[in-house]
Amino acid sequence: MVGVDHCPILLDTELKTEKSKRSFGFDSRWVGKEGCEEGIFSSNSVCHPQKATQSVDHRVTKEMNLQLTRVVTSEEDKRAVFEMPVEKSPEPDGMTVLFFQSFWHIVSSDIVKGADSFFFSSKLLHYVNHTHVCLIPKKTAPMSMSDFRPISLCNIVP
Numbered sequence: 785m786v787g788v789d790h791c792p793i794l795l796d797t798e799l800k801t802e803k804s805k806r807s808f809g810f811d812s813r814w815v816g817k818e819g820c821e822e823g824i825f826s827s828n829s830v831c832h833p834q835k836a837t838q839s840v841d842h843r844v845t846k847e848m849n850l851q852l853t854r855v856v857t858s859e860e861d862k863r864a865v866f867e868m869p870v871e872k873s874p875e876p877d878g879m880t881v882l883f884f885q886s887f888w889h890i891v892s893s894d895i896v897k898g899a900d901s902f903f904f905s906s907k908l909l910h911y912v913n914h915t916h917v918c919l920i921p922k923k924t925a926p927m928s929m930s931d932f933r934p935i936s937l938c939n940i941v942p
Contacts, residue, residue: 856903858896862888865895 814820844852870882884891902908919932926932 856899858892861896861899863913 789921795825812842833920865881865884865888868885916937918935918937919929920932922933927932
């Protein structure tokens, strides 16, 4: 059985006729205002996350497990590469998605071997799973950290 580190999303498509209570939303403008702390932390509304997940079956069926553990085919690897937008940013080594698509007949065996290795061992090479966090200035002459916007540049394997 394959384990995951996240919870499924529960999407309720039933039309509700009764008005539900609005959930709390924090507004950053409240920080520093008199009474903010007392007002937020003295609330008497209680959230019960169990209600949201009580109708979700938390077991993986045999069919689900077969689908999750089946071998990914080389055709699925190819489809994934060719469905990626070609204008994606280049990898740290300068290779773009267009490179992999254009030379698939040469690089496909290495890509498929790498993907298969990951699926069988659950180990990803450290240089493949790498992210750079960059700060983009929000204005021409940034003076403080609040003048920057952080973005993550994630390495991907096509």
